[in-house]
Amino acid sequence: MIDPAARFAFAGNAFLKPEPARLAELARELEDEVLAAEIERDPEGLEKEYYRLFLNPQGTPCPPWQSVHGEEKRLMGESHLQALEWFRRYGVEPASTNEPADHIGLLLLFYAKLLESGAEEAELAAFRAAHLAWIPAFCDSLEAQAKHPFYAGLARETRALIADASGLG
């Protein structure tokens, strides 16, 4: 079985940038040839679908930032500040200073890093409660709206990963 930390890291990367060549490489590190082949089948379509879903200049169907899904419905809300606090406790900050810290990709990648570095379950559970709990519903919406199989699959995989991590799997 593949280490869940690595799978979280893959999901984080997939949400952060649509770089098919790189994602295929990462999929091979996961020893998932099927996924790598799926990524390489239609790299251009994958890239366009990413922009349509997450960075659409006509309005974003699936905004990938946590605070948009909270009460505030905007960027840089409380969950951004809380994510920054979490990151700083571990001595890190997002490399980009003018984008929200609660991007789904950053949160998943950070969680992967927590797992990888052997954080205690209480710590993991606290992070999940604070920053991953919104993601399953987001994944439902993503799966419903995705027109490219990679993103529908990413939605299912991410939802399953979080369910497993929360002992619900």
Next chain:
Amino acid sequence: MTLTRRDWFRLTGAGAVTLGGEKLFGSFTDYFRPAAEAAANEQTLITACGICDSVCGIQATVRDGSIRFLKGLPGDISGRGRLCGKGTSGAQFVYDPDRLKYPMKRTNPAKGLDVDPGWVRITWQEALDTIAAKFGDAITQYGAESLLFISRPAPDIWVRFMNSIGVVNRVDHLDECYLSNRIIQRYTTGGYTWCHDFDHSKYIVLFGWDLVAKTKLVYTHGIVAAKDSGAKIVCFNPQYSATARFADEWYPIKPGTDLAVALAMIQVIVSENLYNKDFVDTYTNFGEFEAKIREHFQQYTPEWAEQESDVPAEAIRRIAREFAANGPAVVPAHKKTLCANYRNGSQLVHAISILNILAGTIDRPGGRYFPRTAEIPGVDAVYPPPAYPPKKGRRVDGKDKLPLVLEDGGGLFSTTADGILNRYPGMIKACLFNTYTVLGFPNPPRMFEALATIPFVAVIDTLPTDTVSYADIVLPSATYLEGNDLVSREYTAPYPQVVVRQALVPAMFETKSIGYVALELGKRMAPDYFKDSAGQWINLSTLLDEKTKRAGLAENFAEFKQKGIFTKEQPFTPRTSFNVAGGTKCQIYVPQFAAKGGDPLPVWRTKRELPSAEYPYYYLTFIPGVHKRNSTENNPILHEMFPTNAALLNPKLASELKIEEGQMVRITSRVGSIELPAHLTQTVRPDAVMVAHGFGHRSRLLQTAGGLGARDGDVIPDQTIDEMVQSGDFAGAAGIMDAVVRIERV
């Protein structure tokens, strides 16, 4: 195991991972970096709002790179230490999840509201290179007339960019709202001003302007102060607006007949010799043209005006007399209310100018005055440019047929679509939308049709607009809370005041300022105009430092950011010489208008379309006080206050048409129809329907505003330049409220 700070970076790449994962975990350093020692403290910064032209001063609380709270700035003469709802919720613009974030290009050449453009992200370099190449090719092959800029004339470096490449086709909403007023003021009272000293007015007559609900604070504070100190306020408006409720007297005037009342007021004041004799004799051309003036206005009796307007003659006569006797009196001349609304708007502005002249309050306490502004040099003063190329080419909006409009330099919103489609089909090869949406045009479907004929369209904006659906390249612009500038008071300026505009936070994502876009496109397309005297590229920070220093605000911009505000209190010295085109006296009778295709004195003209058997009702639009045009509906806070539009109908009319509250109705004019729910209200005349402007965004993916409401413009006819000329509208009013409609249950 307990991790301490910094551990992660020491461990990165060396983590004991069960299964390789070198790249998977290595990616962590692509997205994270070592944290700064301490989070940034909470700061209070001074800046200026940018939602409306009040540009009120702001005190902002910023914590850790995030805007937390905005409030008014003490000592600011515009907002008077307060902000309106739009201003207070301004951070919502910066943090709108839908905002444009990165430069994008379309990969699907097919365009339309329901076509997936196949967006991909590109670099700024590629975006700017592409736009410069497309525009450059168009100029080389077809001349500068092939470019259309739908853009406001600001900032100064943007104007330089347009001048440097010889743009002749430019329109923006300021033209729609200001044009007639600019032209008339230039020839009647001299210069062009929006300053009204309401605080000292004793009698205020408002034609349509709902300045209380609009919360353009610079005016709202003034009229409230006037009322507090006992001024009388008279309001003519077909709608029982917030201002109507606030006024001492309200007349539900027949739509588009304000001109009749204004002409009759002049008739009373002139025929009864009630005007301010000292002012009129000394500072105006009344004496020179007295016979003509007296003779001309004889026809416009209050009894005649009553027939046109539904306002009782007795009331008009009494109000005219009170206006003349109980000064200082003023008739404010606002923008949309006057010029954009009705075809006879230019005549109305002239009549209003005359009323203010007769009251003797031009540049006098309690009247309309000229701003005492701080002198901030523009880019052309700091870096004098080589001579600009002559403006050559056909005008797509046909403004060359109206000499006074051509002389002004503005453009005509309402004739642009027809120009692109019919007058000069195929002439426009490339178009740039700077912070505009097609929703602002009369008859947006026609403008979409026109846009679809333009081979290359670039859009610079903050939020997705329906225009983006037709763009080849989209550039994301920074908001006013992410930019730097010097804001000189122009809407209320009894003495000079400048407020800093400073970036509260770094511009989000890859957004850039409009100034940056102008400079970068300019460097590519007309490099000689974007260098300093030493041959180096102009630098925007250096330019701002230089402006700050030359204006005497501070040694440099960084120093002025600390001060935040510059005020030079000085006594108000009324003008004794008026900077009127062609003279020094205010002009009631304007001989230049006669020479340039206009009317030397205002004449009665009806609105463009009158109710008929087929279209029996007036169609009126308004902008809700919590919104600004079509730019705020995606703001969740403002959305909650005014979420969507409805067809506002008087219960009497609703009952005749058998329409009940909430029922869907169809409003149809000769150009189109919209469907929306009815809302029954006594606040509108029984022969009219009112619809709020700014809704009906087809960018359905917008989180808040997408797909909500109806697009009011769909029933408003655009026009041809020939229609405009034939109608006698010599100063280019847009006729936004001229439509008539029928109303039926769906």
